[in-house]
Amino acid sequence: MDTTLCKIVVVDDEMLVRQGIIHLLDWEGEGFQIVGEASNGREAFELIESQRPHIILTDIVMPVMDGEELIRLVKGMYPEIEVIVLSSFSEFEYVRSTFQSGVADYILKPRLEAASLLAVLKKTAQRIPVLQQVDWRNDKRQSADYILDKLVSGYPVEYEAEALQELLPFPGYALMVADIGDEASAISRKEEWLENSIRSLLQSGGNPPAFRRLSTQDGHVVYCLTCLKTAWRR
Numbered sequence: 684m685d686t687t688l689c690k691i692v693v694v695d696d697e698m699l700v701r702q703g704i705i706h707l708l709d710w711e712g713e714g715f716q717i718v719g720e721a722s723n724g725r726e727a728f729e730l731i732e733s734q735r736p737h738i739i740l741t742d743i744v745m746p747v748m749d750g751e752e753l754i755r756l757v758k759g760m761y762p763e764i765e766v767i768v769l770s771s772f773s774e775f776e777y778v779r780s781t782f783q784s785g786v787a788d789y790i791l792k793p794r795l796e797a798a799s800l801l802a803v804l805k806k807t808a809q810r811i812p813v814l815q816q817v818d819w820r821n822d823k824r825q826s827a828d829y830i831l832d833k834l835v836s837g838y839p840v841e842y843e844a845e846a847l848q849e850l851l852p853f854p855g856y857a858l859m860v861a862d863i864g865d866e867a868s869a870i871s872r873k874e875e876w877l878e879n880s881i882r883s884l885l886q887s888g889g890n891p892p893a894f895r896r897l898s899t900q901d902g903h904v905v906y907c908l909t910c911l912k913t914a915w916r917r
Contacts, residue, residue: 688716689808692734694727694741694753695769700792704740706832707797715804724748728756731764737811738765738787738804754784765807769795831907832897852893855910863904874904885910 688711695701701720710717718734721727725748727741739757743750754766768789787807790800808814830847859881863873874896881894885908897905 687814689714689738689804689811689814690716690718690734690736691738691740691804692718692727692730692736693720694722694724694739694745694750696722696742696745698722700742700769704795704800707795708801713801713805714808724750724753724756727753731757731761735761736764737814738767738807740767740769740790742769751784754786758785763811765810767803767807831895851907851909853891853909857908857910859906859908861904861906877904877906881906881908 691710693701693704695704701722705717705720708715718736719730721730723745724741727739728748730736731739739753741750741753750768754768757764757766762785765787766785768786769792770789771792787810788803790803831851861877863877878894878896885891885894888910891910893910894906894908897907
């Protein structure tokens, strides 16, 4: 079975909207992966150049660079990337004009819910040639990453303890938040450096290098570290 994930970038100037979308679905459990978020078109375009997502979920009315300009740029340089527009009722005229630029679909924010978003995403993913062999799974089991992300973010989630054993196999754990800035081109390099440092830290204390990156947003990255000892000495 092909396990290729459909990569998505979320673009909206409202942080609560972005976070709501990010925490709306068990993305990897459904065959998708959020590879970045941005508050305007300029930030989004930098992410798109570095991450090369398959699908962009974007608002229309944003500061610095709006969604219409972003769509024109993306479709001009990366025509293979599909775009889904997020809009309110009052923005429908803007949405209609974006279809001339080749957007795949649109979703009304006031009606945004998990089932409708997932349906639009799966329909759009089927248009992408590189994803044609992907098994769009109907398995609703929650991934361990999804459960852990919900717990750390303070969202309610039902789960079985066994589901987290693969990610947190030892009794001790800690959360680490690092400020890595918001320069898209440098994020992956800084994350690589951080992960090497975490690995060395754990091994120097006699612990297996077991850790997980939970999220990267607004210039911050969150890691969950697990260790054999319940007390951290460093």
